[in-house]
Amino acid sequence: MNELVFTLPWPPSINSMYSQGIIGGVHKKARASMFLSQRGKDYRVEAMVAIANQRVAKGALKGRLKVSAIAYPPDARVRDLDNLWKSALDVLKHNQVITDDGYIDDLHVRRAHQVVGGSFAISISEIAEAFESRQQGLAIEPPKFGTAPLF
Numbered sequence: 086m087n088e089l090v091f092t093l094p095w096p097p098s099i100n101s102m103y104s105q106g107i108i109g110g111v112h113k114k115a116r117a118s119m120f121l122s123q124r125g126k127d128y129r130v131e132a133m134v135a136i137a138n139q140r141v142a143k144g145a146l147k148g149r150l151k152v153s154a155i156a157y158p159p160d161a162r163v164r165d166l167d168n169l170w171k172s173a174l175d176v177l178k179h180n181q182v183i184t185d186d187g188y189i190d191d192l193h194v195r196r197a198h199q200v201v202g203g204s205f206a207i208s209i210s211e212i213a214e215a216f217e218s219r220q221q222g223l224a225i226e227p228p229k230f231g232t233a234p235l236f
């Protein structure tokens with residue numbers, strides 16, 4: 086089974102990774118769109134350098150994936166851990182470490198102690214089909230809320 090273990094710089098929140106704007110106008114119907122912000126562009130470069138320096142293989146993982154991370158925050162501010170994932174996963178896709186985050190079936194993050202500058206330690210591994218029911222097209226009902234523990 087293939088596994089990649091490496092560290093990314095502290096990711097920006099999804100709120101600062103992207104900006105919203107209006108495209109179109111006079112001759113085309115105007116619509117809202119999301120754009121990579123300057124902070125997002127800077128993070129892509131930081132992540133690309135980190136990935137290259139750690140010799141992280143590109144395109145080595147195929148199929149369904151398990152991704153785990155340990156978040157080492159740069160300071161004591163309160164942060165939503167789930168708000169970091171999208172930025173980190175987007176740069177992994179952009180740098181061709183993963184094909185697409187749609188192939189992730191198992192996703193975990195844990196907060197650790199503060200480190201200067203912050204960092205995001207990541208482990209990605211291939212897994213067997215996470216849910217045989219999806220692979221085989223079986224109609225398996227999820228447990229009803231409150232009737233059985235999910236984990």
